[in-house]
Amino acid sequence: MSKVVKFGGSSLADATQFQKVYNIIKSDPERRFVVPSAPGKRFKEDTKVTDLLYKIFYAKTKNEFHLYFDQMKERFLDIIEGLQLDLSLEDEFTIIQKALENGVSEDYVVSRGEYLNGRILAAYLGFEFIDPKDVIFIDQEGRYDVKKTDAILSQKLSETPYAVIPGFYGSLNDGSGKIKAFSRGGSDVTGSIVAKNGKVDLYENWTDVSGFLIADPRIVKNPDVIETITYKELRELSYMGASVLHENSVFPVRKEGIPIHIKNTNRPEDQGTLIVESTCHKPTHVITGIAGKQGFATVMIEKDMMNSEIGFGRKVLQVFEDHHLSFEHMPSGIDTMTVIVNTEEFIDKEQDILAGLHRQVHPDSIVLESDLALIAVVGRGMKASRGTAARVFKALAKENINIKMIDQGSSELNIIIGVRNCYFKPAIKAIYREFIVNE
């Protein structure tokens, strides 16, 4: 058994947090590969080290530069001192400063937070330090080069019993050796790639929360934590706006069937959330999570006997595609078809699309509305339990919330409903109450 442990910025913000991380890692010899982020905020008004690095890169005056550079150094020196480590980063700071004077890339500069933090953590733990620039390769678009990375990284990890591999960056896959950062997802992606190539059994993702919440805490007060979630559910909630793991970061480990365990560095005793490919564990509740997004527009196309026109739906979608617009859903009644799109993307192309629809399918009428919110109720437990839809709609009816759209395909893993924007929060609260509080 072996594990990858990835720690977020707040888990490594200062020496006290480093000590917690040390205890977590040392308490379990299976925790072999450690992926650190750059130091995050120590308190609400604090600045993340990565943000300081951006400020350094974009500094307009020498004074400005030195102010932020010193603040950045201070953060690392404070940690080293707090841990009473016998480690000097002065050479490193000089190299970075020189590189900046010579006009190095943004990616190089902003990735130094992870690099330096990794250096400290490796020294503190007594683990080998692996610089991702030697083992993780990224293309120009910021995506990881699977073939090259997997060949080199898996070899390296198989020879290394314990190592720290900083998150967020690697080097360009063109052989230039230039530092390149991931476009999105950052250190979570690194953790995922290391988990895959380290052939580990578990990817622990340590953060400052005790797992994923069933609903957005800005909408529902103190929502429960999800105990076990499948990748599919995670992806669905994430797609519908839940701020869980970045979706891109999930795919490398998902392919390998490696579970991800979301844990809280500040409360390691909490159960956290386990993300798995599939599970026989009965979910705690019928629904696993609720998520939603606002800002959708509906384009309702009416035409008598449209169902007898072969190609009608395809032509409608062709018009949207011709204007490079993707659609979210296409519920249909009898003689009506509604295309749901992102309002912001739609608004500029609105008149062109309307003209295109009139030309292509000669509708009797087109009705536009632009204040739709979509809410997804997600849960593998829905398949086994009848009446979930009834409970969702009863909960909304009780609050006098009118449903503008319903979409449930035969996957039975989610129900998607559309309500007016003004009912977005009340609807989520009502569904949470029905399935979690009253259950």
Place this chain on the structure above:
Amino acid sequence: MSKVVKFGGSSLADATQFQKVYNIIKSDPERRFVVPSAPGKRFKEDTKVTDLLYKIFYAKTKNEFHLYFDQMKERFLDIIEGLQLDLSLEDEFTIIQKALENGVSEDYVVSRGEYLNGRILAAYLGFEFIDPKDVIFIDQEGRYDVKKTDAILSQKLSETPYAVIPGFYGSLNDGSGKIKAFSRGGSDVTGSIVAKNGKVDLYENWTDVSGFLIADPRIVKNPDVIETITYKELRELSYMGASVLHENSVFPVRKEGIPIHIKNTNRPEDQGTLIVESTCHKPTHVITGIAGKQGFATVMIEKDMMNSEIGFGRKVLQVFEDHHLSFEHMPSGIDTMTVIVNTEEFIDKEQDILAGLHRQVHPDSIVLESDLALIAVVGRGMKASRGTAARVFKALAKENINIKMIDQGSSELNIIIGVRNCYFKPAIKAIYREFIVNE
């Protein structure tokens, strides 16, 4: 004010029925144009005159021919005698027999029921008899030639105070004068065309039922009658399998905004069902009707991140279109898209379509199921009343009926749900109970 009155076959099956029809027409001088069907069944085991005419046309022996020809004559002679009319149809019978010997068309023969019944009814009422062959023109495909018909028929009707115009047929629009029947909808279409061109205010459609029923009486015992229904609702229920008026028959009058009143010849005092373009009348119940169809298949396509592929949905529909298959609905979840099609149409093309889908959109998986029934809950009242969806789903949950699919577009005039075939009848019963019995 003037009205078209169309009478179905059972309303004109014998002399007693003719007397009821007489009383109905004579009780209201606005009933100017009368469209009769051929005599229908007088009792359950009886044969309709139109069916006798088919037997005559397809008779294989002289004996067979004479047997059915005499039965047909008998039907008309019985009516004439029962009404004590001074009318002889002997010349007509001779003409038909001669025409048959000379090898006339099927359309000519089977339309003689309406023709002869129209002759009798005109004589009985003292109305002018208009032969549709002179005023209604039909193309080779059995559709009415709008331009030619409207020009000639409207002129004729404007000069005629009271007339009988038999239903079901006209003549070919190629100038040949050959008798041609409508492909579908029969006398209802004639009534509709006469209503339009007679510029009447109401189209009364007299049958042997007291209007349209909220649900199929073979499923729900003694369902209530729908008092007022809009064309749109009618079309939706009819599309979803309710045996109401044939949908084609509705379009000519609908365009003119002429209401249709469905009445019962045997119970003229019953209110019947009024079909209108739109109405401010509050519906009696939140829902106007329930209808459904069995025999659908679902093709569920799963692919991670499909939503980010512009053109995904269009490509899926293109595959179905390339195989000349129309789809009923396309509900979508997150990463899943389900295409619902008629099982019978789908089954022959199944493997080609699956191969096409794999080639075009490279899905992660495709799941087929083939025992879906679709049920539509239709009602203009749903727009104003919240919680309709909740009540539908609660009613189904109470009966332990699992919902495989839900589709509600933003028209808010109908909700369509998919259940397994075995739940088709229980679901309709449950919905009827919730909205009609318990209301």
